[in-house]
Amino acid sequence: MKKTLILAGIILLSGFSASAYDFTPISSNQIIQYSPELNTWSDGGITSEGNIQFLKRTSSGTGSFSEYYNIDGSLASIFGSNFEFITLDGRLIACHNADLKIFEIFFKDGKLTEKELTEEQIKELFPNVEIIKISQFKDRKYSLAKKPFEKKEVLILNDTKEYFHKYSFKPRSIKKTPIAGLIEIERYEQIRFSHYNDDNARFPAYTISVRFKLR
Numbered sequence: 001m002k003k004t005l006i007l008a009g010i011i012l013l014s015g016f017s018a019s020a021y022d023f024t025p026i027s028s029n030q031i032i033q034y035s036p037e038l039n040t041w042s043d044g045g046i047t048s049e050g051n052i053q054f055l056k057r058t059s060s061g062t063g064s065f066s067e068y069y070n071i072d073g074s075l076a077s078i079f080g081s082n083f084e085f086i087t088l089d090g091r092l093i094a095c096h097n098a099d100l101k102i103f104e105i106f107f108k109d110g111k112l113t114e115k116e117l118t119e120e121q122i123k124e125l126f127p128n129v130e131i132i133k134i135s136q137f138k139d140r141k142y143s144l145a146k147k148p149f150e151k152k153e154v155l156i157l158n159d160t161k162e163y164f165h166k167y168s169f170k171p172r173s174i175k176k177t178p179i180a181g182l183i184e185i186e187r188y189e190q191i192r193f194s195h196y197n198d199d200n201a202r203f204p205a206y207t208i209s210v211r212f213k214l215r
Helices: 002-013 119-125
Strands: 024-026 031-035 040-043 052-058 066-070 075-078 083-086 092-096 101-108 111-116 129-133 141-146 152-157 167-170 182-185 190-195 206-212
Touching (some): 040 083
Parallel strands (some): 129 152
Antiparallel strands (some): 024 083, 052 066, 083 092, 167 190
């Protein structure tokens, strides 16, 4: 019971809605472990014999990338993600928020590696989201249909060479999780995705217009 309450608190503080996604977020300075026997990941709460442990840290500076260290203090790997979580079935998922891409982390041949998830694999993680790819924006604009009273979850994925470091949404209220491209839309409005409200060749702004859909 105590562990359940602690986990619920972590999820809440990390911005996850426990009712929507029952994931375990990984915070900085947290130990996680990999089970070679089960081929699964778990948090560092209970250590089992044979499990391999790693310590997550966040790099200094504006990039804030995730660094994973072996239990002896040596560096195991640096990833392009800045947010990771463990799924209920023990997968370790890495969100490359500056790239708007999602990867899965594996332990193979004594090394940590990652592989980008396909759109189909991402839909398995987030079955209720509508995926919008950056290439679908025309002149950096996208029209999204929504039924009355519908709460629509949208995940923006990057299938271009663009980079979205320090981009954010306006209004801010649509952001519910630390996953950069995941938003929740309830109102008919214009949503702006930009770098500190810039809109130029270096930092172009993107607009989503939410329009009425009867059925």
